[in-house]
Amino acid sequence: MFNSYLLTTLRFDESACTNCGMCLAVCPQGVFVPGKKAVQMAYTARCMECGACQLNCPAGALQVESGVGCASAMFGAALRGKKLDQKEECT
Ligand code: SF4
Numbered sequence: 001m002f003n004s005y006l007l008t009t010l011r012f013d014e015s016a017c018t019n020c021g022m023c024l025a026v027c028p029q030g031v032f033v034p035g036k037k038a039v040q041m042a043y044t045a046r047c048m049e050c051g052a053c054q055l056n057c058p059a060g061a062l063q064v065e066s067g068v069g070c071a072s073a074m075f076g077a078a079l080r081g082k083k084l085d086q087k088e089e090c091t
């Protein structure tokens, strides 16, 4: 089952992950960290919803609504009551 997170549209099905490491390589924001049986989404709030992980995951373990990252990052930062930091900045 896909996990749900409030900060972004990123969804991760850990049970489907084959631990290939592709998302670690392609994510520009360092959202994932290595895990024993599956990668872990350690920094979900950094996600800018670029879609690279979903495109490159051979197991279909990742889903994200790409193209809404800037709005989501700004909204998330506002909800958390802080300014956008370097990791959440829209470029
Ligand atoms: S959508 Fe982009 S920024 Fe977000 S986790 Fe995937 S590769 Fe990283």
Ligand code: SF4
Pocket: 016, 017, 018, 019, 020, 021, 022, 023, 024, 038, 039, 056, 057, 058, 059, 060, 061, 062
């Ligand atoms: S690309 Fe997909 S299968 Fe590979 S480690 Fe990442 S989530 Fe798991």
